[in-house]
């Protein structure tokens with residue numbers, strides 16, 4: 001049986017979204033990997049299935065392109081808000097987020113960030129605001145969990161970082177038992193420039209949770225005052241946050257195309 005899908009992107013970070021609210025859709029890592037494959041599947045950074053929720057208006061399950069199911073995704077939460085329209089409480093593995101639509105933008109309350117080393121999680125105790133670790137030129141990072149785990153390195157020039165080489169090394173370092181999303185950021189005049197190596201997806205044009213994590217790190221280290229404009233290769237997001245409060249993200253989501261897919265023909 002063929003089921004409909006939507007292809008969308010948030011600043012170039014792209015998704016295949018399936019609606020399983022009325023029809024049971026069996027999804028697993030193998031199927032997600034097959035659908036995400038850019039040569040043989042539809043192609044995307046993340047595969048998303050909407051389901052009925054007992055806790056919120058809708059449940060959103062997210063798989064990275066490598067087939068791993070993950071807790072959260074900032075860019076897809078804006079796309080889903082724009083797809084559904086109006087205001088929605090969305091259940092994710094990383095907690096409940098609240099999304100609304102404002103013109104071409106969606107605004108998402110991404111929840112309160114966690115800073116405890118056990119919550120990132122790290123393999124052993126350390127100060128997550130000034131981690132005494134480093135990988136070559138990337139030193140003294142900040143770690144935060146914004147629904148999913150992130151590490152942020154502040155550098156002079158994000159373009160000078162070999163993120164395609166260092167990203168996978170850091171993502172899979174034993175310090176991170178659940179692996180980690182790797183952000184390199186530089187402070188500009190009123191904005192932060194950001195590049196992200198995403199856990200399970202590699203280099204992406206944008207990462208919404210990475211933008212949230214980086215804004216939280218920049219505000220915590222008093223490098224920026226909110227709201228923070230985060231400039232990614234695919235475009236900009238605005239992030240608001242103050243100590244002890246939820247993170248608020250604002251930005252666009254774009255419809256690309258729709259089609260039908262036979263899930264049973266996959267592995």
Ligand SMILES: N[C@@H](CCC[C@H](N)C(=O)O)C(=O)O
Nearest residue numbers: 073074075148199207208209
């Ligand atoms: N692209 C996303 C994040 C997707 C999940 C991430 N790769 C992870 O493994 O946690 C975003 O926009 O936040």
